[in-house]
Amino acid sequence: MSVKPLRAPAGASKKKTIVGRGRSSGSGKTSGKGHKGQKARSGGGVRPGFEGGQMPIYRRVAARGFSNHPFKVEFVVINVSSLEKVYADGETVSHETLVQKGLVKNSEVRVKILGEGELKKKLEVAVPAVSASAKEKIEKAGGKVISAGTTSDTTE
Numbered sequence: 001m002s003v004k005p006l007r008a009p010a011g012a013s014k015k016k017t018i019v020g021r022g023r024s025s026g027s028g029k030t031s032g033k034g035h036k037g038q039k040a041r042s043g044g045g046v047r048p049g050f051e052g053g054q055m056p057i058y059r060r061v062a063a064r065g066f067s068n069h070p071f072k073v074e075f076v077v078i079n080v081s082s083l084e085k086v087y088a089d090g091e092t093v094s095h096e097t098l099v100q101k102g103l104v105k106n107s108e109v110r111v112k113i114l115g116e117g118e119l120k121k122k123l124e125v126a127v128p129a130v131s132a133s134a135k136e137k138i139e140k141a142g143g144k145v146i147s148a149g150t151t152s153d154t155t156e
Helices: 080-086 095-100 132-140
Strands: 076-079 111-114
Touching: 076 080, 080 111, 080 132, 111 132
Parallel strands: 076 111
Antiparallel strands: none
């Protein structure tokens, strides 16, 4: 096979337009900046959101309400059905074992166990948060929930 037939499709590669190289180049004299004005000057132009002196939209629209974003606590949720698949009978569920088994990433520190699915294995769960239904299923299977970590959230 030769290299000769390998070509870029038509229109795939364009030559860079070089401005300010004389009138015959098509972008000479004012170099595509028109005549005079703020945008023709060196360093000219307006900042984003500038509307020619008119009160810009981001200042016209009222900033109202409250955002909980800085205080929001996000949990990585794991259902008891996932624990059933991955853990053996009698094992301890903690952040370290969840990372080892690939259910959570090491950077994800807040884990919450939810009660979706069935659990038949006796597990000892030591994670920051466990829902009420998950706690019920874990204890029904013969396991126990140890409150570990920063939060002791037991609501669903």
